[in-house]
Amino acid sequence: MATSTHADTFSSPSMVRSACRTGRHTGHTAAMAPGYAQANLVVLPQELAYDFLVFCHRNPKPCPLLDVTDIGRAEPVQTAPGADLRTDLPGYRVYRNGELADERTDITELWDHSMAGFLLGCSFTFEQALLDAGIPMRHHDAGSVVSMYRTSIPCTPAGRFHGEMVVSLRMIPADRVIRSVEVTARYPEVHGAPIHIGDPAAIGISDLGQPDYGDPPISEPGDVPVFWACGVTPQAIAMQSRPELMITHAPGSMFVTDVPINQLSSR
Amino acid sequence: MATSTHADTFSSPSMVRSACRTGRHTGHTAAMAPGYAQANLVVLPQELAYDFLVFCHRNPKPCPLLDVTDIGRAEPVQTAPGADLRTDLPGYRVYRNGELADERTDITELWDHSMAGFLLGCSFTFEQALLDAGIPMRHHDAGSVVSMYRTSIPCTPAGRFHGEMVVSLRMIPADRVIRSVEVTARYPEVHGAPIHIGDPAAIGISDLGQPDYGDPPISEPGDVPVFWACGVTPQAIAMQSRPELMITHAPGSMFVTDVPINQLSSR
Numbered sequence: 001m002a003t004s005t006h007a008d009t010f011s012s013p014s015m016v017r018s019a020c021r022t023g024r025h026t027g028h029t030a031a032m033a034p035g036y037a038q039a040n041l042v043v044l045p046q047e048l049a050y051d052f053l054v055f056c057h058r059n060p061k062p063c064p065l066l067d068v069t070d071i072g073r074a075e076p077v078q079t080a081p082g083a084d085l086r087t088d089l090p091g092y093r094v095y096r097n098g099e100l101a102d103e104r105t106d107i108t109e110l111w112d113h114s115m116a117g118f119l120l121g122c123s124f125t126f127e128q129a130l131l132d133a134g135i136p137m138r139h140h141d142a143g144s145v146v147s148m149y150r151t152s153i154p155c156t157p158a159g160r161f162h163g164e165m166v167v168s169l170r171m172i173p174a175d176r177v178i179r180s181v182e183v184t185a186r187y188p189e190v191h192g193a194p195i196h197i198g199d200p201a202a203i204g205i206s207d208l209g210q211p212d213y214g215d216p217p218i219s220e221p222g223d224v225p226v227f228w229a230c231g232v233t234p235q236a237i238a239m240q241s242r243p244e245l246m247i248t249h250a251p252g253s254m255f256v257t258d259v260p261i262n263q264l265s266s267r
Numbered sequence: 268m269a270t271s272t273h274a275d276t277f278s279s280p281s282m283v284r285s286a287c288r289t290g291r292h293t294g295h296t297a298a299m300a301p302g303y304a305q306a307n308l309v310v311l312p313q314e315l316a317y318d319f320l321v322f323c324h325r326n327p328k329p330c331p332l333l334d335v336t337d338i339g340r341a342e343p344v345q346t347a348p349g350a351d352l353r354t355d356l357p358g359y360r361v362y363r364n365g366e367l368a369d370e371r372t373d374i375t376e377l378w379d380h381s382m383a384g385f386l387l388g389c390s391f392t393f394e395q396a397l398l399d400a401g402i403p404m405r406h407h408d409a410g411s412v413v414s415m416y417r418t419s420i421p422c423t424p425a426g427r428f429h430g431e432m433v434v435s436l437r438m439i440p441a442d443r444v445i446r447s448v449e450v451t452a453r454y455p456e457v458h459g460a461p462i463h464i465g466d467p468a469a470i471g472i473s474d475l476g477q478p479d480y481g482d483p484p485i486s487e488p489g490d491v492p493v494f495w496a497c498g499v500t501p502q503a504i505a506m507q508s509r510p511e512l513m514i515t516h517a518p519g520s521m522f523v524t525d526v527p528i529n530q531l532s533s534r
Contacts, residue, residue, distance in 0.1 A: 050317045050383070054335050057320075058345060068321050070426050078423065116317070158344070159337050233281060 003032040012036075013080065026090045028252035030124065037190065037261055038254035039066050039079070039119035040231040041089060042070040042238065043107070043247035047073050049116040052238065056118065060158040062165050062233035064121035064189045066257065070111040079257040080099035082211025085117040091250030098242035107247055120231050121190035122254055124169055125261050126183070131181045135176045138223075144215035145252075146170070148230050152204025153195065155237060167195060167227040169208065171219035180226055189264045196227040203227065212227050279303075280347065280523040283451065284355035289342070293357045293372050295519035297391065304457065304528055305521035306333050306386035307498040308356060309505065310341060310374070310514035312500065313338050316383040318426025319505065323385065325423040329432050329500035331388035331456045333524065337500070340382040346524040354383040358517030360370050366508035374514055387498050388457035390435055391522055392528050393450070400450045402443045405490075412519075419471025422504060430504040434494040436475065438486035447493055456531045463494040527532035 009031040010016050010025075013097035029038055044052055049071065056063040066078040074085045086108045094102040094110065104110075123146070127137055139146045146168045153165040172180050177197060185193040196203050208225065209216050213232055217225075238246050249255060277283050277292070277299040286292035286468050295307055311319055316338065323330040334346040341352045353375045361369040361377065371377075390413070394404055400477045413435045420432040441446050444464060452460040465468050475492065480499055484492075505513050516522060 046317070047301075050313070050338060053317065053320050054337065057332060057335055065324060068324055069319065071317060265407065 008205050012202050013258050015111070016256045017080070017083050020090045020105075021084065021087040023105060027057040029090060029254045029256055037066065037079075037264055038122045038124045040122050040234075041247075041258055042118040042120065042234055043085070043111075043115055043256050044238070044243060045245055046114040046116065048160065048241075050242050051161055052118065052234070053159035055155070055161040055234070055237070056120070058158050059233070060188070061075050061195060061229035062155065062231065064191060064261070065118065066189060067119040069117040069171055071116050074111060074115075074117060075259070076117065076119055076255075079119060079259050081258075082254075085255065086111045087253050089253055091253040093248050095239065095243075095246045095248070097244060098239045103250060110245070110247065113254050113263045119255055119257070120174045120234060121264070122231055123191055123228060124254065125231050125264065126187050126191040128215060128261060129183050129187060130180060134181055135172060135180055137153065137184070138171050138218045138220070139215065142218045144212050144224040145249060147208070147211035148213035148216040148232055149205045150212045150236070150243045161237050163240045164211070165235040166194070166205075166230045166236050167203070168230040169217055170228070171213070171217055171223035172226045173220070174222050174224050177226060178242060184228065186265045191229050191231070194226050194228050198224060200225060251263065277359045280525050283523045284350055287357045287372075288351065288354040290372060296357060296521045296523055297519060300523045302528055304333065304346075304524045304531055305389045305391045306518040306524055307501075307512075308352060308388050308522050309385040309387065309501055310352070310378075311381055311385070311505070311510060312512055313381040313383065315427065315508075315510050318383065318428055320409070322422070322425035322428040322501070322504070323387070325425050327455070328459060328462060328496035329422065329436060329498065331458060332385065333388050333456060333526070336384040338383050341378060341382075343384065343386055343522075343524070346386060346526050347522075348472070348525075351362050351524065353378045353452050356516050356520055356522050358520040360515050360517050362506065362510075362513045362515070363445075364511060365506045370517060377512070377514065384524070385464075386522055386524070387500055387501060388531070390458055390495060392457040392531065393449040393454045396454060397447060397451050398477060400446055402439060402447055405485045405487070406482065409485045411485065413481050414475070414478035414484040415480035415510070416467075416472045417479045417501055417503070422500065427508045428504050430507045432462070433479070433497045433503050434470070435497040436478070436484055436496070437493050438490035439485055439493045440487070441489050441491050444491050446492060451495065453532045458498070461493050461495050465475065465491060467492060495531040
């Protein structure tokens with residue numbers, strides 16, 4: 001009989017999802033099921049679902065839609081057939097009228113026939129591609145969370161949803177900046193190429209040392225700030241519209257899809 | 268004072284749309300506003316709009332979504348700001364319960380606060396790219412309509428929408444087939460690369476001589492049949508679900524967007 005190790009348990013997407021479903025895993029998903037795309041989750045009731053889907057179509061850089069469920073269905077049929085969005089993430093956050101109301105490890109009780117689930121590409125995916133290209137991820141080395149900022153860049157509004165883009169920052173050695181554009185441009189379904197390089201003030205960020213989400217950035221001499229559209233954007237936007245009920249993944253506790261990262265490459 | 272010629276009248280997208288709006292033009296849009304993308308139109312009431320949008324996301328090859336309106340709005344804000352989908356096409360078809368009920372040149376009376384409009388990429392766009400690459404379009408030379416066929420290729424269902432893909436056929440000289448893949452692969456928003464090359468029976472087509480839509484194909488010795496996903500698919504699928512009301516463009520009477528074809532190229 002084979003011995004079960006941590007590595008065994010979390011080596012495939014279905015193993016990670018099963019561990020979440022049975023309550024054996026409730027933490028983050030970083031480095032789990034390596035080679036497979038992970039996704040941000042947004043759950044909304046039917047009356048907001050069309051507007052949100054249109055918002056994603058109009059703002060593909062912050063909201064790269066990997067999968068979307070039929071109304072009332074919790075199965076992401078394109079990215080993980082057979083999985084269940086109500087149980088297969090390690091943790092969820094429940095927002096009511098735009099305020100955090102609850103944290104859970106299972107949302108089955110909250111899911112009714114009117115709910116729709118949206119899976120949005122996550123930068124965990126392109127960070128691996130950057131590392132593979134020899135580009136350092138300063139926040140990985142420091143064991144900290146990537147720095148994220150609200151900006152002055154307007155998203156294209158859709159129905160009830162409107163507001164500004166949230167970006168993530170990576171400090172990149174000056175001689176690797178162009179390579180970082182080339183590498184991430186190949187992955188349009190996980191935010192794609194950066195949206196800004198250099199001066200933070202040009203996109204409405206006054207102090208890099210005080211991110212709106214995550215930890216302060218760490219840099220080495222000669223690093224250049226490079227900003228990517230961030231999957232926190234749709235949550236921030238949805239919060240502003242103060243929906244009666246919205247559910248998301250807990251920070252760092254992503255949905256692990258069956259989609260190999262290589263399949264997300266556009267060339 | 269400048270003399271107005273036919274070429275002047277239809278040289279820009281806004282001129283074509285204005286001629287449609289004022290009733291000065293009611294025919295097809297082939298070769299009008301050269302260099303700009305044209306689009307298929309589908310209009311559906313709110314209760315089907317989410318399902319249809321999900322269907323487009325799951326089936327991007329037959330249903331490449333260029334633009335979508337907010338519920339009740341007739342302005343395609345991304346592809347032609349200021350335009351009006353109710354008046355700016357030369358002709359419309361009105362379907363009730365899946366049957367053709369009316370043809371019109373203006374749908375303002377039928378449009379209420381619950382309608383949503385979808386613009387889907389059209390193969391007029393990639394045909395220009397093929398011609399530019401020196402690949403002949405047999406149906407252009409013959410002055411006939413491209414041949415289209417129902418296939419056995421299932422689309423991924425979404426809500427009430429399900430069914431098989433419709434494809435368009437172009438007979439391509441054997442030594443240009445690979446080039447035709449390369450050229451159209453650059454345009455994912457107008458159906459992209461072919462979905463099948465060669466044997467029609469492999470995708471459920473029994474007789475090339477009897478297309479389901481358009482004219483029979485014309486070929487030269489050594490031509491190979493090459494099939495692309497077709498924008499007629501969403502209409503065929505929507506018809507099968509027999510919606511109470513659905514409006515589309517009249518055949519060949521497309522919506523002319525402000526989007527330069529070059530901007531649709533992915534590389």
